[in-house]
Amino acid sequence: MGDASESDLERAEGFKLQANEAFKAHRFFQAVDLYSQAIELNGLNAVYWANRAFAHTKLEEYGSAVQDATKAIEVDPKYSKGYYRRGAAYLAMGKFKEALKDFQQLKRICPNDPDAAKKLKECEKAVQKIRFEEAIAVDDASRPSVADSIDFHSIDVEPQYAGARIEGDVVTLDFVKKMIDDFRNQKSLHKRYAYQIVLQTRKMLQALPSLVDITVEDGTHFTVCGDVHGQFYDLLNIFELNGLPSDDNPYLFNGDFVDRGSFSLEVILTLFALKCMSPQGIHLARGNHESKSMNKIYGFEGEVRSKLSETFVELFAEVFCCLPLAHVINNKVLVVHGGLFSVDGVKLSDIRAIDRFHEPPEEGLMCELLWSDPQPQPGRGPSKRGVGLSFGGDVTKRFLQENNLDLVVRSHEVKDEGYEIDHDGKLITVFSAPNYCDQMGNKGAFIRFKAPQLKPDIISFSAVPHPDVKPMAYANNFLRMFS
Incomplete structure (x- = not known):
């Protein structure tokens, strides 16, 4: 120069x-x-x-x-x-x-x-x-679980509460529809039922492996969505376009459910309630934003504190540590939030073996799964995010060959059309938050896979209106000064 x-x-x-x-x-x-x-x-x-x-x-x-x-x-x-x-x-x-x-x-x-x-x-x-x-701070390992200290049965529901109610222990479709409708009209769910949903989801997630195998029967389909980021009204639009999750219409939401968008609580309670209603109808993966450090900065913590309570802040942090890190569809398609690794030779068994029940570390396989991004040039490079790494098409191809897979699907990055196909068609990014943060003007997308071919059918969609609550409304003051 x-x-x-x-x-x-x-x-x-x-x-x-x-x-x-x-x-x-x-x-x-x-x-x-x-x-x-x-x-x-x-x-x-x-x-x-x-x-x-x-x-x-x-x-x-x-x-x-x-x-x-x-x-x-x-x-x-x-x-x-x-x-x-x-x-x-x-x-x-x-x-x-x-x-x-x-x-x-x-x-x-x-x-x-x-x-x-x-x-x-x-x-x-x-x-x-x-x-x-x-x-x-108390070391996470020695801290008693907040979930174990909550007895939602002992919480009374006031007679004047007119919102959605769970009768007994079963989350039904009627309940979910009523709750979604209440949320659409900016009404809140009683904390008794919020606790019930979150605790029930935690129990289900705890029992899952870090890498979940999904089987899609011949002739049936499976939908993968990317980041939703607290955009509740756009989430409802996905369900309008593609149907509610159910055993016959299964979904995977690939992380980053919360933060930035100011309806993150409504998004996470809806996804968790659907998981309770139909455990096989909806799968949930951890994203880099399902973590304490991100939630502190980007709004989820502030939103939960404002709409529910401090106890819920701790409870969600615990439940996020139970989310699986990756999914494999019919032994052919790997779905992870971020991407691949800084070393060659990583096997699916290595992902399965990750102890995931803690906050994401700053390096290693778990960190890279949540944070990495693809790059157009071969090899590996530093991450443009400052965490994780960038990996090229040769890295993707080798990983797929070594694990006998066909495709990597990941999310984590806003794309103009809601998706992008890279690495000679071996890697697809899908992002499901249209007009991200009310300013990017991008479309959202989801991918439908039909067995046995599992050919990706990508559907793009535009943003829908939402009530006048700005993105990052609950974010750290500090960050709001810069947006």
Whole structure:
């Protein structure tokens, strides 16, 4: 990146202006592409790097955002936006202590900027809170289960409660339909029944292996959905288009049920109630957002606290640790939330052997299953998210051959059409939250497989209206300051 000529500088500015327009129109992939062209022509302009960092942040590519913001700072150590963008990306990754350093530096560069002061103060509060929580934390293994301390039978239901009721121990279709209808009208479920559903689901999930085998009989079909992310009204639309889950119409929801969308509680209670009603009609896999650290930042914890109680926050965290990590359909199709591994030679038996009953670790097979992403080039590379890795088509092909499989289906990434086919057709990404976060303009999709061929039939759909509650309404204050 030597000295750029006059004409290069002008062309670079042109790309930047186009990129800014794409960004304003929420076309973030295009914005990244255009900023990259500007950087190629003039890599010594800190603004281009910081702007591309911001576009990466919008795409949840926080690892890449940190790299770009760092580059902006190297180019111009006094450029305040470099620290601001990097601090925001660290926050989104839950790296509060790293974020704090950047906001302290921001305050030094802009001592009189009230916004910088406010962000620094919020960041200090968040770090203090984390230090306090770490100081009083009990090791998970030695902590008694909150689920074991709850007796929902002893909770009285007030006579004036007019919502859905479970008679006895059986969750029926009538109950589920009434509950869904109440949720649609923004009414809540009595906490007695919420406890009953969550505890019953926990018991079922606990008994499952980490890798679940699914059999689809010849002539019947099976539907796989990707991330729903608290978009309850779009979930109902999937059921409108494709029928409610049942033994004859089975589904797999492939993780990231909660966070970001502000109807996450309604989504998770609906999925769990359907699981209670029809254990074979709906399968649930863990995503990277079914974890305490994510739920603390991206809204689920705040939403549960606001709509139910602190006890439910702990209970959901326990139940999320029981969710299986992967599913195999008819010994042919592997379905995981994120993707494949940093090492070759991983067998399905290795996935089966994972002890999953804890929060996701920062590395290893469980982490990679939940966090990895495919890349177009062969081999493996660092993750654009800063967790997990990126893996190429050769990695996918080898894994499938070694395990005698045909296809990997995964979710975890927003796609314009709701899906994307990669790695010579050996890998499909499916994402089921259309117009993600009310701003991405993408479609959602689900995949129907019909046995015996199991040829993927992909159906795309658009977003439907929802009540005026913004995404991230319950998220960490701190992150809301940046959205």
